Amino acid sequence: MEKISRRKFFGKCLVYNTTVILGGGWFLSCSKDSNGAEFNSDLEYLPIQHDNPAIALWREKCEECGDCIEACAEKQKVFGAYQASASKHVCIHCGTCIKECEEGAITEKYHWRDVLDAIDNPSKIVIASLSPSVRVGIGDYFGLEKGSFMLENMVGACRAAGFDYVLDTNFSADLTIMEEAWELQRRITEKVNIPQFTSCCPAWVKYVEIFYPSLLKYLSTVKSPISMQGSMVKSYFAQKKGIDPRDIIHVAVTPCSAKKYEITREELSIDSLRSADFVITTNELSKLFTSRNIDLTAQTGSFDSFMGAASGAGIIFGNTGGVTRAALRTVYYNITGANPPDNLLELQQIQGLTGLKEAQVSIGATNLNVAVCYEMRNAQKLLEQVMNGSCKYHFIEVMACKGGCVGGAGQPAGSSTIQKRIGALNMADQQAPTRYCHENPEIKAIYKDFLGTTGGTEAKKYLHTTYNNKSHLL
Numbered sequence: 001m002e003k004i005s006r007r008k009f010f011g012k013c014l015v016y017n018t019t020v021i022l023g024g025g026w027f028l029s030c031s032k033d034s035n036g037a038e039f040n041s042d043l044e045y046l047p048i049q050h051d052n053p054a055i056a057l058w059r060e061k062c063e064e065c066g067d068c069i070e071a072c073a074e075k076q077k078v079f080g081a082y083q084a085s086a087s088k089h090v091c092i093h094c095g096t097c098i099k100e101c102e103e104g105a106i107t108e109k110y111h112w113r114d115v116l117d118a119i120d121n122p123s124k125i126v127i128a129s130l131s132p133s134v135r136v137g138i139g140d141y142f143g144l145e146k147g148s149f150m151l152e153n154m155v156g157a158c159r160a161a162g163f164d165y166v167l168d169t170n171f172s173a174d175l176t177i178m179e180e181a182w183e184l185q186r187r188i189t190e191k192v193n194i195p196q197f198t199s200c201c202p203a204w205v206k207y208v209e210i211f212y213p214s215l216l217k218y219l220s221t222v223k224s225p226i227s228m229q230g231s232m233v234k235s236y237f238a239q240k241k242g243i244d245p246r247d248i249i250h251v252a253v254t255p256c257s258a259k260k261y262e263i264t265r266e267e268l269s270i271d272s273l274r275s276a277d278f279v280i281t282t283n284e285l286s287k288l289f290t291s292r293n294i295d296l297t298a299q300t301g302s303f304d305s306f307m308g309a310a311s312g313a314g315i316i317f318g319n320t321g322g323v324t325r326a327a328l329r330t331v332y333y334n335i336t337g338a339n340p341p342d343n344l345l346e347l348q349q350i351q352g353l354t355g356l357k358e359a360q361v362s363i364g365a366t367n368l369n370v371a372v373c374y375e376m377r378n379a380q381k382l383l384e385q386v387m388n389g390s391c392k393y394h395f396i397e398v399m400a401c402k403g404g405c406v407g408g409a410g411q412p413a414g415s416s417t418i419q420k421r422i423g424a425l426n427m428a429d430q431q432a433p434t435r436y437c438h439e440n441p442e443i444k445a446i447y448k449d450f451l452g453t454t455g456g457t458e459a460k461k462y463l464h465t466t467y468n469n470k471s472h473l474l
């Protein structure tokens with residue numbers, strides 16, 4: 001059956017030199033751009049460019065239904081906030097359009113074959129780092145029960161595929177929390193740059209850089225877990241194992257399209273080396289296993305040491321609200337010297353599939369207002385509050401994807417499975433040997449042996465970053 005095009009439904013734009021408001025609030029300008037250049041007044045699909053590092057358009061599959069345009073405009077507030085043309089496209093690489101396109105005409109840019117080439121190169125040490133959401137998403141690809149926790153199978157399958165080391169990115173999620181908790185306490189004590197926004201979602205970071213550059217000082221300077229993981233792999237891990245970091249090919253396996261963009265950011269390099277050489281998604285890892293005839297369910301294995309242990313706090317990073325819950329556990333410990341009570345561990349108010357949630361938390365004499373949101377349409381409300389001085393929050397978590405990274409564009413499709421993935425990560429948190437990153441023995445060891453103190457000189461060098469005004473992209 002022919003798919004009904006939204007543009008056909010609304011009718012073609014016949015009015016030139018004006019802005020036309022369509023049903024959902026997004027607009028297409030039918031004119032020349034501000035430089036007088038012609039632009040396409042008939043965009044039926046997102047004009048994703050060849051040099052987009054994360055997203056690919058397969059034009060021959062496109063039915064020109066316009067669903068991707070609407071999702072980008074309504075959920076992420078990107079399309080329609082600038083004058084798009086056939087050759088001009090602004091993108092935060094969130095992958096919402098991938099999830100929206102039923103024809104498979106938009107996908108992540110594939111790098112899994114490059115990873116296989118690296119594995120087959122005997123002069124390279126190929127290291128996989130596995131993000132939390134991948135372990136609860138990959139089962140969907142192979143038709144297993146939704147939300148199945150496939151960690152040991154996945155690690156074993158990675159070894160069978162030929163990765164030399166398999167590490168847990170949750171280790172670096174623990175590191176992220178150590179630094180983010182330190183940073184929040186410092187900002188509150190010094191009364192500067194409140195609220196502190198999280199910065200582990202590269203799509204969100206790029207959104208602020210493009211559309212709200214005056215608010216960049218509110219973003220945490222802490223790198224994302226994947227970037228920290230790369231910094232540590234090519235420094236600490238390489239030292240411990242006696243490997244020349246230039247021989248390492250570090251592969252971050254993620255639920256995320258935007259991470260493919262993130263690893264191209266030069267400010268995240270360490271000693272001129274990229275933190276990750278490739279990012280592949282859950283779907284790509286599944287293709288890689290399939291191409292090598294590896295049966296996921298028949299494999300088992302465990303992470304390598306040094307960077308293979310994580311707390312429950314790191315595990316819930318994949319869930320909406322997870323970063324906030326994890327951070328508050330360590331903020332509580334840092335302020336009171338004791339671990340928090342159960343109600344703070346769970347913090348039900350900021351869990352679940354509501355786009356914008358909030359909670360108030362008392363830690364000793366400190367009262368904190370926190371907010372958690374996903375999709376830029378919700379984040380925009382909070383950004384506007386900061387702009388007009390009415391924001392009451394101290395800490396704000398923003399993720400681009402519905403439900404957080406468990407709902408990332410690189411995961412097998414199906415929004416009905418997101419809640420099950422969230423439940424599976426929560427269960428793993430509850431069953432973890434410790435639920436606090438500050439109790440993770442490997443985290444204690446890395447600060448003692450390598451990083452020094454939280455927020456110290458070495459921690460700043462390896463674990464923090466800077467941001468740039470990107471409004472020129474508009």
Ligand code: SF4
Pocket residue numbers: 044045046061062063064065066067068069100101102103104105106
């Ligand atoms: S890329 Fe997909 S969602 Fe976008 S217009 Fe084409 S078919 Fe529709």
Ligand code: SF4
Pocket residue numbers: 046055071072076078079090091092093094095096097098
């Ligand atoms: S990846 Fe996100 S920002 Fe880029 S075109 Fe798709 S929906 Fe829009």
Ligand code: SF4
Pocket residue numbers: 093094200201202203204255256257258259399400401404405406407408409
């Ligand atoms: S929410 Fe997670 S998966 Fe989605 S774009 Fe952000 S980092 Fe990537």
